[in-house]
Amino acid sequence: MSERGFLPGVFKGLGITMKTMARPAVTHEYPDARPDLPPRSRGVIALVEENCTSCMLCARECPDWCIYIEGHKETIPATTPGGRERQRNVLDRFAIDYALCMYCGICVEVCPFDALYWSPQFEYAEFDIQDLLHEKERLGQWVQTVPVPPALDERAPDAAEVVSANKPPRVPRPAAAAGDATGAVSAAGEAPVRRERPAGGDRPARAERPAPEAAAGAPTDATTDAATPATRDAEPAAPPEPPEPAVPAEPPVAPEEETS
Amino acid sequence: MTALDVALVGFGLLALAGALLAVTTRHIVHAALWLVVALGSLAGVYLVLGAEIVALVQLLVYVGAIVVLVLFALMVTRSPIGPSRDHATSPAHRGVAAVIAAGLVALLLAVLLPIAGSGAVTRQVTSNRALGADLFGTWAWPFELLSLLLLASLVAALAIARSRAVTGKEDA
Amino acid sequence: MGAAMSVWEVVLRSVAVLAAFLVLPLLVGFMEHKVMAHMQARLGPMYAGGFHGWAQLIADAAKFVQKDDLLPTAADKGVFRLAPSLALIPYLVALAVVPLSPSIVGADAPASAVVVLAATAVGVLGGLMAGWASANKYSLLGGLRSAAQLIAYELPMVLAVASVALAAGTLSLTGIATEWRPWWLLWQLPAAFVFLAGGCAEIQRPPFDMPLADSEIVFGPYTEYSGLRFALFLLAEYAGIVLMSLLMSVMFLGAWHGPWSGPLGWLWTILKAVPIAFLFLWFRNSWPRLREDQLQRFAWLVLVPLALVQLLITAVGVVMMR
Ligand code: SF4
Ligand code: SF4
Numbered sequence: 030m031s032e033r034g035f036l037p038g039v040f041k042g043l044g045i046t047m048k049t050m051a052r053p054a055v056t057h058e059y060p061d062a063r064p065d066l067p068p069r070s071r072g073v074i075a076l077v078e079e080n081c082t083s084c085m086l087c088a089r090e091c092p093d094w095c096i097y098i099e100g101h102k103e104t105i106p107a108t109t110p111g112g113r114e115r116q117r118n119v120l121d122r123f124a125i126d127y128a129l130c131m132y133c134g135i136c137v138e139v140c141p142f143d144a145l146y147w148s149p150q151f152e153y154a155e156f157d158i159q160d161l162l163h164e165k166e167r168l169g170q171w172v173q174t175v176p177v178p179p180a181l182d183e184r185a186p187d188a189a190e191v192v193s194a195n196k197p198p199r200v201p202r203p204a205a206a207a208g209d210a211t212g213a214v215s216a217a218g219e220a221p222v223r224r225e226r227p228a229g230g231d232r233p234a235r236a237e238r239p240a241p242e243a244a245a246g247a248p249t250d251a252t253t254d255a256a257t258p259a260t261r262d263a264e265p266a267a268p269p270e271p272p273e274p275a276v277p278a279e280p281p282v283a284p285e286e287e288t289s
Numbered sequence: 290m291t292a293l294d295v296a297l298v299g300f301g302l303l304a305l306a307g308a309l310l311a312v313t314t315r316h317i318v319h320a321a322l323w324l325v326v327a328l329g330s331l332a333g334v335y336l337v338l339g340a341e342i343v344a345l346v347q348l349l350v351y352v353g354a355i356v357v358l359v360l361f362a363l364m365v366t367r368s369p370i371g372p373s374r375d376h377a378t379s380p381a382h383r384g385v386a387a388v389i390a391a392g393l394v395a396l397l398l399a400v401l402l403p404i405a406g407s408g409a410v411t412r413q414v415t416s417n418r419a420l421g422a423d424l425f426g427t428w429a430w431p432f433e434l435l436s437l438l439l440l441a442s443l444v445a446a447l448a449i450a451r452s453r454a455v456t457g458k459e460d461a
Numbered sequence: 462m463g464a465a466m467s468v469w470e471v472v473l474r475s476v477a478v479l480a481a482f483l484v485l486p487l488l489v490g491f492m493e494h495k496v497m498a499h500m501q502a503r504l505g506p507m508y509a510g511g512f513h514g515w516a517q518l519i520a521d522a523a524k525f526v527q528k529d530d531l532l533p534t535a536a537d538k539g540v541f542r543l544a545p546s547l548a549l550i551p552y553l554v555a556l557a558v559v560p561l562s563p564s565i566v567g568a569d570a571p572a573s574a575v576v577v578l579a580a581t582a583v584g585v586l587g588g589l590m591a592g593w594a595s596a597n598k599y600s601l602l603g604g605l606r607s608a609a610q611l612i613a614y615e616l617p618m619v620l621a622v623a624s625v626a627l628a629a630g631t632l633s634l635t636g637i638a639t640e641w642r643p644w645w646l647l648w649q650l651p652a653a654f655v656f657l658a659g660g661c662a663e664i665q666r667p668p669f670d671m672p673l674a675d676s677e678i679v680f681g682p683y684t685e686y687s688g689l690r691f692a693l694f695l696l697a698e699y700a701g702i703v704l705m706s707l708l709m710s711v712m713f714l715g716a717w718h719g720p721w722s723g724p725l726g727w728l729w730t731i732l733k734a735v736p737i738a739f740l741f742l743w744f745r746n747s748w749p750r751l752r753e754d755q756l757q758r759f760a761w762l763v764l765v766p767l768a769l770v771q772l773l774i775t776a777v778g779v780v781m782m783r
Contacts (some may be wrong), residue, residue: 039748041746042747042748043743043744043747045747046500046743046746046747047500047743048497049499049500049501049502050499050500053500054499054502054503054504055502055503056502056503056504058504058507305691316537318537318540318593319537319540322540322590325586326531331572335631341570341572342575343633345572345575345576345578345579346579348579348582348583348595349466349575349578349579349582349619350583351585352579352583352586353579353582353585353611353615354582354612356580356586357589357611357612358608358612360593360608361584361605361608361609361612364589364591364592364593364601364604364605364608365605370535370536370537370593370594370596376583378605385548391718393607416571417572417631418662419631
């Protein structure tokens, strides 16, 4: 600090503290008032047991080795006479030790089957550290607290599930292919394909999206429904879906649009 | 025996005990702390005799400044907790010291006993105003002389400190 | 004076002083909790006692009582045990002679201004003893620093008090406050500044808290203390704030001078002391700690010359008014 800047600095310090004192405090009185957590807070990890295939990816990627998975294989007898028997993984134990977990989120990221979700719920402190080991029943209960995923961007491509559900049935292959081709051609021919989509923004798939959100937004209703938010998203979207040819053609369209 | 007598004798004995312990203890810092007791009791003696301002200045200057300086110096040097034999004096040394101390006591007693009164303690409260008038009137010259002495030692200390600072610049 | 008082009066006065000594530091301590919190955009204690955590310090005291009274093996046990009381009791003595109004004073001494100075000087001895007896390097460093600080700041403080005493022509605090006139606010302003800074250093409050410096030498002389003995040190710190604020109020702000000063004089004295106590808290929250060399430089190159100049101004004023 220069000699000249000393006195003003002294008074500036006093001014800052006085100003802060005049303003209301920022403290959240937590046990009395709920904290206002951001939607992607990492509170606890929820397990959707139905989605888990016991693939062990999460357990192997966990830097703390705090996920414990045990399972066995079951043989499913052939459904058709003379058919092949199938094997299926059955999850016996899935546990996360929150005394070790460092909330890195790697397990949630790597799970290829959307079986793990972040929940902002954080009030699971225990008096005994061993009680921080949550077995799969407890992990499953956290699913109710998982928030609805945020809505997609207005112009984002549809989720993979929606796209696949929207695909026309396979059987009448040639006809569908022709429809596809014409759709693609017409889309490529007119520049505003993209612009067409906001105009047709009330396509059923998009209009449908808020509905499952509302269902999941009230977790108490969803207690019996163990389905993951993602599958919930996809399922109601499927039935009223008319075939929409433009969608599968979308990826090739985008670069063209950029050049024009 | 009045209450004043008792108080005077009590403070006197306390001062004596503190002084004796200060010179005999083997704990260096304890010696400084016993000095506090001795000086404080002396302040008590002044208080009993009615010299309030002298007692307070005794506390302020001797306990508040001199002893603090002594403690400061002791802390800067290595003063161990517990008895230390490093600074023990030889018996001959002690004998000489005792003789000199006894001589001093005898001298003081010889001077002071004849002028001591009947024995009963009387409390003569001197007002601060009178004390000030005396100090800066009657005793102005000794007072100024003392301040000159202090000034001289201050300048000397400064000179020593500065010469050190100049020569010590290279290794600093 | 002593003979004129009945035994009952002595007891009553002692109890009153003791009560003030125990209650006022708690009030200042709670004020510090709250002021500090709000200056940091926090709320501070909110639970103990229900309403805005008013009982927080009582709860703290209950906690201190339950704590283990630790005694380091290598410590000098007697000195270690004695130090907290030696740090606390001088403030009690000093508080007893501070008048709240011409009639409300624990013990009216003819040289009460010197009594408080002597008492605070002796009080620092407690910190020194604690620092040395703890057998801990941090404590020793803290003790050293408090000794150096005491020596540096004692002088300007004595000079500042001498200035008002000279102006009032008396060494008694009651006398000084009685003689006080509003224009002294200007006349004695440098002395007030010196006293405020010196007082802040004397009770080792930030920005002059080099001896404690919790972020570098843990807590200086108090590092090894716990439980009640530590609480005594804390009490001494807040009693120091109370004492310094009251002294500022009595010596520089005119104590009980104000409307209805007859019946409400004591209230005026306290009301004037509150902003000073707030200043101590405000300084603590606003300023960083001074380094040891800055501390000494400030004392010897700013405060002492300023106090000497003030003494000169006062002397000229007194002679001219004769
Ligand atoms: S969040 Fe990280 S540390 Fe915790 S269980 Fe998942 S991978 Fe392991
Ligand atoms: S990665 Fe997902 S599917 Fe695989 S074991 Fe973990 S939770 Fe189950």
